[in-house]
Amino acid sequence: DAGVIQSPRHEVTEMGQEVTLRCKPISGHDYLFWYRQTMMRGLELLIYFNNNVPIDDSGMPEDRFSAKMPNASFSTLKIQPSEPRDSAVYFCASSASGGKYEQYFGPGTRLTVT
């Protein structure tokens, strides 16, 4: 079992540039979550999907953020245009159905916007 896979692991970009983060969930898991983690705010839920359908995106900070899940094995989180305050570690997690929400996290993408 490869676990949740995220790419890239590190991203450094300049303000105003588009950033795309990628995630492959654990096979068979039908929930996918995107989180952002900072020292100040901890782990914040941005959006989550069930069976590839976005269920709640109320945590997405602004219209600059968008997420898609075109199929059960791939999701993207896009920031356009990026700003320095977007610098954080972004995690993808997946879980199986049944309402248990035992989440399995990827290694994260450390984003730095200069």
Added chain:
Amino acid sequence: EDQVTQSPEALRLQEGESSSLNCSYTVSGLRGLFWYRQDPGKGPEFLFTLYSAGEEKEKERLKATLTKKESFLHITAPKPEDSATYLCAVLNSGNTPPVFGKGTRLSVIA
């Protein structure tokens, strides 16, 4: 609104010095409480789920307990490799994802 508070924010222990981490919560109908371990530069790693008051789960030197208002993660005779941030998350009776606390940073010194 569901709230999860973890204390202390940071804890420094000598190797072998047992202690407990606290996770207190206010939630509308607890369906489950999760504990995770996070090492620097890595994603949170699932440890336990507790479903009802009085339940206990153990893994190596860790034991998690649950009451109606809080959960404790007891660490018995810790070793330096137990150093990590420990996160708890609570799941309410609605169909929404768990809410995470900000974590406790544990350092175990040899």
